[in-house]
Amino acid sequence: xxxxxxxxxxxxxxxxxxxxxxxxxxxxxxxxxxxxxxxxxxxxxxxxxxxxxxxxxxxxxxxxxxxxxxxxxxxxxxxxxxxxxxxxxxxxxxxxxxxxxxxxxxxxxxxxxxxxxxxxxxxxxxxxxxxxxxxxxxxxxxxxxxxxxxxxxxxxxxxxxxxxxxxx
Numbered sequence: 001x002x003x004x005x006x007x008x009x010x011x012x013x014x015x016x017x018x019x020x021x022x023x024x025x026x027x028x029x030x031x032x033x034x035x036x037x038x039x040x041x042x043x044x045x046x047x048x049x050x051x052x053x054x055x056x057x058x059x060x061x062x063x064x065x066x067x068x069x070x071x072x073x074x075x076x077x078x079x080x081x082x083x084x085x086x087x088x089x090x091x092x093x094x095x096x097x098x099x100x101x102x103x104x105x106x107x108x109x110x111x112x113x114x115x116x117x118x119x120x121x122x123x124x125x126x127x128x129x130x131x132x133x134x135x136x137x138x139x140x141x142x143x144x145x146x147x148x149x150x151x152x153x154x155x156x157x158x159x160x161x162x163x164x165x166x167x168x
Contacts, residue, residue, distance in 0.1 A: 054127045061124075062116060110162075117158060118155055122155070129150065
């Protein structure tokens with residue numbers, strides 16, 4: 001759930017910009033600990049630096065998670081080929097024939113679509129919870145635990161919603 005406030009755009013700056021602005025104003029050392037020198041310099045050059053500080057984390061998740069899913073798909077196919085050869089003596093030609101027989105392009109699209117959604121929701125929750133961190137190291141630990149719990153619940157709920165929405 002995106003809180004009410006100044007949300008600039010979904011997929012680029014889907015964080016509560018006002019909340020982030022308050023954290024930056026309240027905690028002077030926050031930007032030095034979280035952002036690189038180049039990111040701080042870019043933010044200082046902008047009229048409104050807040051939206052650009054969270055966007056790289058969201059974009060990174062949106063790009064890298066589907067890439068990792070694609071790598072996992074390839075690794076799974078190779079592992080299946082090796083397991084079929086080791087357990088039942090199935091040759092590569094027979095394995096690939098069976099794979100082509102049961103292959104649907106939708107399977108690849110479905111897995112990449114899930115990776116894209118998870119790659120958006122995980123950094124979104126991380127960024128949102130990180131901006132509300134208070135109370136030093138104890139607050140960071142509490143925010144991290146809360147963030148992980150929300151991410152796990154979100155991924156489980158979204159994973160349960162995917163089949164009825166996209167496989168019927």
